[in-house]
Amino acid sequence: MHRFMTALFEGKLFRSPASLALMQQTVPSPIPGTDGYGLGLIRLDGSFWGHGGQTPGFISAAGASAGNRVSFIAWGNSASNPVVLLAPDIIGALTAAGASAE
Numbered sequence: 001m002h003r004f005m006t007a008l009f010e011g012k013l014f015r016s017p018a019s020l021a022l023m024q025q026t027v028p029s030p031i032p033g034t035d036g037y038g039l040g041l042i043r044l045d046g047s048f049w050g051h052g053g054q055t056p057g058f059i060s061a062a063g064a065s066a067g068n069r070v071s072f073i074a075w076g077n078s079a080s081n082p083v084v085l086l087a088p089d090i091i092g093a094l095t096a097a098g099a100s101a102e
Contacts, residue, residue: 005064005071009049024049033088048091061087070094 007013014020026036026043035043044050050063050072059081064071072090076083 001060001062001073002071005050005062005073009064009066044087045091045095047095050087052087059083063087063091065094 011017023039023041026038029037029042040051041049042051044063048063048065050061052061059076061074074083074086
């Protein structure tokens with residue numbers, strides 16, 4: 001997941017940079033604690049992008065700061081595992097350490 005997120009934000013997944021730009025065009029998000037929802041990406045706290053999901057028995061969240069090779073991945077082996085609730089704390093720690101998308 002880290003490699004995927006890093007490659008996405010380094011522009012290595014698509015031939016055209018416009019593809020990532022389209023993914024980052026957002027509309028208001030109904031998800032609490034997020035700044036907008038794009039095409040497969042959620043803007044988290046204004047400086048990190050990510051996405052989460054779940055399938056029976058598993059839950060995940062992934063995020064990255066565009067431009068500086070910082071990402072986080074949280075996986076849980078239960079759909080009700082609260083590990084993904086740590087994403088805001090992880091983002092806060094990364095931001096405090098100087099990571100940002102700006």
